[in-house]
Every structure is written in C-alpha cells, then in structure tokens.
Amino acid sequence: MRVIRRADRGAAVVEIQAILAGQGLLPPAVAGAAFEDAVFDEAVERAVRAFQQSRGLTADGEVNEETWRALDAARWQLGSRVLSYSRPEPMFGDDVRQLQERLLELGYDLGRADGIFGPGTSAALARFQREVGLVPDGACGPQTMNALRRLGRKVTGGRPMLLRETERFRAAGPALVDKRIVIDPGHGGGDAGVAVVDGALRWTEADIAYDIAARLEGRLAAAGMRVHLTRGPSPREPFPDLDRAALANELGADLLISLHLDGHPNATASGVAAYYYGHYGDGGVSSTLGERFAGLVQREIVSRTGLRDCHIHAKSWDLLRVTRMPAVRVEPGYLTSPADRERLVDPLFRDRVVEAIVAAVQRMYIPIEADVPTGSIDVSDLRARVGQAIA
Numbered sequence: 001m002r003v004i005r006r007a008d009r010g011a012a013v014v015e016i017q018a019i020l021a022g023q024g025l026l027p028p029a030v031a032g033a034a035f036e037d038a039v040f041d042e043a044v045e046r047a048v049r050a051f052q053q054s055r056g057l058t059a060d061g062e063v064n065e066e067t068w069r070a071l072d073a074a075r076w077q078l079g080s081r082v083l084s085y086s087r088p089e090p091m092f093g094d095d096v097r098q099l100q101e102r103l104l105e106l107g108y109d110l111g112r113a114d115g116i117f118g119p120g121t122s123a124a125l126a127r128f129q130r131e132v133g134l135v136p137d138g139a140c141g142p143q144t145m146n147a148l149r150r151l152g153r154k155v156t157g158g159r160p161m162l163l164r165e166t167e168r169f170r171a172a173g174p175a176l177v178d179k180r181i182v183i184d185p186g187h188g189g190g191d192a193g194v195a196v197v198d199g200a201l202r203w204t205e206a207d208i209a210y211d212i213a214a215r216l217e218g219r220l221a222a223a224g225m226r227v228h229l230t231r232g233p234s235p236r237e238p239f240p241d242l243d244r245a246a247l248a249n250e251l252g253a254d255l256l257i258s259l260h261l262d263g264h265p266n267a268t269a270s271g272v273a274a275y276y277y278g279h280y281g282d283g284g285v286s287s288t289l290g291e292r293f294a295g296l297v298q299r300e301i302v303s304r305t306g307l308r309d310c311h312i313h314a315k316s317w318d319l320l321r322v323t324r325m326p327a328v329r330v331e332p333g334y335l336t337s338p339a340d341r342e343r344l345v346d347p348l349f350r351d352r353v354v355e356a357i358v359a360a361v362q363r364m365y366i367p368i369e370a371d372v373p374t375g376s377i378d379v380s381d382l383r384a385r386v387g388q389a390i391a
C-alpha cells in the first residue's frame with residue numbers, strides 16, 4: 001500500500017481519523033468531519049504516533065502497511081462481531097487477540113496470541129465449548145461470549161506449551177527464599193531519561209524508576225529473595241544496557257526486571273506496557289518464559305492500578321536480548337501524561353505498582369496448573385501465605 005502521511009486527504013484519512021477517535025486519541029468532532037474536509041494534519045500525526053507507541057511500532061507518525069494493519073485490528077473489540085475460522089482470508093483484529101488471551105489464561109494451547117483467527121484458535125475454542133456444554137463449532141458468537149463472561153476471572157489454567165520450559169522454575173519450588181533477582185532502574189548517571197517540568201518541580205524517569213526499584217528491593221528481600229540493583233540512586237556515570245545485562249548474567253540471576261517510564265510529545269499518550277525478548281518474521285524467536293513474565297507483570301499492574309493497558313510487546317533491545325534469564329522491561333505510565341504523572345508522583349501509587357510486580361514474581365514460581373487469578377495474591381505476608389496455599 002501507499003504510505004499515508006501528513007497533508008494527505010481522502011477516504012483513507014477519514015477512516016484513520018475514525019479509528020483513532022475510537023481509541024480516544026482524537027476528539028470525535030475531528031473524526032466526524034466531512035469527507036472533503038478530512039486532512040492528515042498535525043493532530044492526526046500526533047495521534048498516529050501515540051497509537052504506534054502503544055503498539056510497539058516505530059512511532060514515525062506515518063501510516064505504512066504495518067501501522068494500517070494495527071489500526072484496522074483496533075476497530076474490533078471482543079463481542080462486537082461473531083468470530084470464526086474463514087479461508088483464505090482469516091479474521092484478524094484486537095477482538096481475536098483478546099479471545100486468544102482469554103483462552104490461554106484458561107489453559108487452552110493455541111500458541112501465540114497473534115490476533116489472527118487460524119485453525120489452532122478454532123480448535124482451542126471448540127475444546128472450550130465442549131467442556132462448558134456448548135455446540136463445539138469453533139466459532140465465537142453470543143452464547144460462547146456469555147460462557148466466557150460467566151467464567152470471569154475465576155478459572156485460570158496454564159499454557160501447555162510452557163510446561164516444559166517452566167520445569168526448572170517448578171523444580172525450584174514456589175518459595176521465593178534464596179531466588180536471585182536483578183532489578184534494573186533505567187537511566188541514571190547524567191541520563192535522566194524522560195524529564196518533565198511541572199511548576200517548580202522537575203520529575204525524571206531516572207529518579208522515579210530508582211524509587212520504585214528501591215521499594216521493590218525491600219519487598220522482595222523481605223520475602224527472602226536475593227536482590228541486586230544495577231545502580232544506586234545517583235551514579236556518577238551512565239551504565240549502558242549491555243553492561244547491565246552482563247552484570248545480571250554474571251550474578252546468575254533467575255529473573256530480571258527493568259524499570260522505565262514512557263514519554264511522548266502527545267500528552268494524551270498514557271498507560272502501562274511491558275516488553276520481553278523476541279522478534280517477529282518467519283521463524284521468529286522469542287523468550288517464552290520472558291513473555292509469560294511480561295504478561296503476568298502487565299496483567300497484575302493493569303488489575304491493581306487501573307492504568308490503561310498498552311499490552312506486552314516483543315523487542316530485541318540489548319538488555320532483553322543478551323540476558324540469559326527471563327527478563328522484562330516494564331514502563332508503568334507516561335511521565336508526559338498529566339493523569340499518569342499525578343499518580344506516579346504519589347508514593348502510595350508506586351507501592352501498588354510494586355505490589356503488582358511482587359505478585360507477578362510470585363506467580364512465576366507457582367506451578368502453571370496451580371496458578372491463581374490476576375489480582376488475587378495478597379503480597380502483605382508472602383512468605384507465610386503462599387507457602388500455605390501451595391502446600
């Protein structure tokens with residue numbers, strides 16, 4: 001397709017505006033403009049960048065084929081249409097991905113939640129339908145939606161494909177005592193990361209990431225883990241990600257969590273996203289345990305803080321690529337979003353982010369078939385409670 005960019009006009013621009021408005025990134029009035037008035041102006045470009053940012057795409061403000069596919073997918077929410085396997089053009093959309101994630105949470109093996117309704121998704125859905133007493137036609141209509149809603153978050157299972165990979169974690173047992181985790185507060189040493197001046201105050205990503213890291217260190221150490229931070233509160237020099245990864249490898253860490261915040265020129269960009277190692281394309285590889293860790297961190301944060309869900313994304317950044325243990329980089333909020341910033345500067349909110357991460361770390365060590373619903377782990381007395389629950 002032709003790239004649609006600044007100053008373009010026409011039907012495609014009207015459609016892009018409508019989808020961006022549906023995502024809350026453009027005011028509806030702009031989207032409702034008459035066909036001949038629709039222009040890909042600065043506001044549309046900003047909204048496209050914000051959308052790209054939230055999907056882990058290169059945020060260049062232009063609608064190329066990859067961005068168009070993501071926009072096209074974003075118009076569908078689970079329940080807004082009947083989903084089924086169709087050939088040769090399979091159905092594709094955010095609703096398909098939401099269905100796949102739900103089935104994966106319930107323990108149905110369909111591989112990766114890629115947003116494409118293929119034969120694997122249809123087969124997994126048919127198994128689910130059979131088990132809840134519906135006609136196993138492998139299509140998701142109103143009855144199947146009702147069954148999925150009824151189950152709510154009560155039932156969780158696991159992803160069979162992960163069982164083998166998680167054997168080492170299972171063998172290590174559910175207790176956090178003596179497990180080794182590296183916490184990596186991003187930036188520092190003259191590199192502030194995202195910085196925002198708000199009246200007389202200046203907030204930096206480096207400082208807030210360090211504060212969250214220090215709180216997390218306290219909670220995990222109290223649960224008996226061996227915790228290492230990659231840097232102190234005000235290091236003298238920057239510490240490149242490759243060196244941070246090497247340090248985690250040398251320490252023989254079992255897990256790594258890197259803490260950053262997001263920032264964007266468009267103040268409406270907001271929410272939490274988590275990243276794990278992977279790259280797409282034919283024969284693309286990814287860290288399955290890293291993906292599970294990122295998914296747990298993401299779901300616990302969304303559930304416990306209400307931050308907007310910007311999903312998990314595969315990235316090939318140095319820190320994720322070079323580390324040998326499951327590693328996740330989480331960005332719980334945009335420092336450039338007034339709403340997110342108001343929460344991030346509140347220590348109580350940062351504590352909730354920390355509790356979410358602690359719960360995710362604990363869930364990494366619970367055998368998948370004994371996994372518990374998101375938001376249900378009480379992290380206030382982890383050593384005792386989780387020990388009892390598993391025993």
Ligand SMILES: [Zn+2]
Nearest residue numbers: 186193260261
């Ligand atoms: Zn950063």
